[in-house]
Amino acid sequence: LPVCRFQRAEDISAYTGPTPVELLAPVYKEKLCSYRVEPYWSYELCHGRYIVQYHEEKDVRGVGRTAEYYLGNLHVDYTTVASSTDYNNPPKKVIDGEEHAYFPVFYSQGTTCDITGKPRTTTVMYICIEEYAIKEQPQQPDSQADDEKFDKGIEEPPVTEQPLKLAGKKRYEGVDSLANNRLIVEDTVNRIISGRECIYGGEGWWKYEFCYGKSVVQYHVEENGERTEILLGVFDEKIHKAWIDDDPKQRSPRKYNGQIMQVSHIYTKGSMCHEVRAHRNVEVRLRCKTAEGSPLAISLSLSEPKLCQYILTMESERFCEPLQYADEYGLIALEPHDTAAERLPGPI
Numbered sequence: 001l002p003v004c005r006f007q008r009a010e011d012i013s014a015y016t017g018p019t020p021v022e023l024l025a026p027v028y029k030e031k032l033c034s035y036r037v038e039p040y041w042s043y044e045l046c047h048g049r050y051i052v053q054y055h056e057e058k059d060v061r062g063v064g065r066t067a068e069y070y071l072g073n074l075h076v077d078y079t080t081v082a083s084s085t086d087y088n089n090p091p092k093k094v095i096d097g098e099e100h101a102y103f104p105v106f107y108s109q110g111t112t113c114d115i116t117g118k119p120r121t122t123t124v125m126y127i128c129i130e131e132y133a134i135k136e137q138p139q140q141p142d143s144q145a146d147d148e149k150f151d152k153g154i155e156e157p158p159v160t161e162q163p164l165k166l167a168g169k170k171r172y173e174g175v176d177s178l179a180n181n182r183l184i185v186e187d188t189v190n191r192i193i194s195g196r197e198c199i200y201g202g203e204g205w206w207k208y209e210f211c212y213g214k215s216v217v218q219y220h221v222e223e224n225g226e227r228t229e230i231l232l233g234v235f236d237e238k239i240h241k242a243w244i245d246d247d248p249k250q251r252s253p254r255k256y257n258g259q260i261m262q263v264s265h266i267y268t269k270g271s272m273c274h275e276v277r278a279h280r281n282v283e284v285r286l287r288c289k290t291a292e293g294s295p296l297a298i299s300l301s302l303s304e305p306k307l308c309q310y311i312l313t314m315e316s317e318r319f320c321e322p323l324q325y326a327d328e329y330g331l332i333a334l335e336p337h338d339t340a341a342e343r344l345p346g347p348i
Helices: 009-014 020-029 182-193 237-246 317-323
Strands: 033-037 042-046 050-059 062-073 092-095 098-101 103-107 121-126 149-155 164-166 199-201 207-211 215-221 227-235 254-256 259-268 281-288 299-306 309-316 334-336
Touching: 020 103, 033 182, 062 103, 062 121, 164 182, 182 317, 199 299, 207 299, 207 309, 227 281, 227 309, 237 259, 259 317, 281 317, 309 317
Parallel strands: 121 149, 281 309
Antiparallel strands: 033 042, 042 050, 050 062, 092 098, 103 121, 164 334, 199 207, 207 215, 215 227, 227 259, 254 259, 259 281, 299 309
């Protein structure tokens, strides 16, 4: 979206540029899709076409969708596209304590809701903020009776979170997949590799929380909301490099056909394990894993080969491109991304 040049309310009436509908038309024509991966549900928003909510499971055949719901569909006639919206008085929504104007796009005729017997609908709210990067703030329904209606807010994060990009030289060619699309790579870098967002997984009693470059935590939440935590490890670059140097053959980045397919990082100084009188530690393995189904899904598994020594394995095509920038220690450097000349919609 173009840079907003009108800072004062009285200036808006003087704006003679493209309307929101006209600005979105190229996005629709290019059939761009945005993605959001959460611990259980994932979301696929293909702008101007449809919105899907789905869950994936991994089995011997790969990754497949075991649950899928269309949250809405949109059909656009580009020759007659028009809107009666009063652009000088757009609707507004309070997000994170601030009021933002937005342009609503209504998606309808989704999968029928079992509770109401009506098709699901979604309102996508496009919000213009000058600093680039995009996040989604899904609004869950107020009650089960409204379960078929959702709002998806597409907004950019606070300006304090400067967009980042992969730094240094790309050492190997990446795997050819949807996940190495530029927008998807930027999303993976700014959400996961930056450590700004954590990934959650686990089944049964214990769950786990992985924050890249920061920590790995195992936890359980009681029905009353009380959370019991066990720190499995925190990341220390000096300790990690020494750990790699102790056994570079087994711990250095693993390659296949000229591509880095896995890097291993050690997280140490976890909670004290009284059985062995030592602190817990966990080896985190990031794998470029090509599988059927959504290339953006992230598969997590935690094992304990030795008492209080863990291995957390994370597999996704999302990691394929970033891994090609890893150094001999498996570390992926980032640097600020100057987006002054590049303001495009990105993954949510």
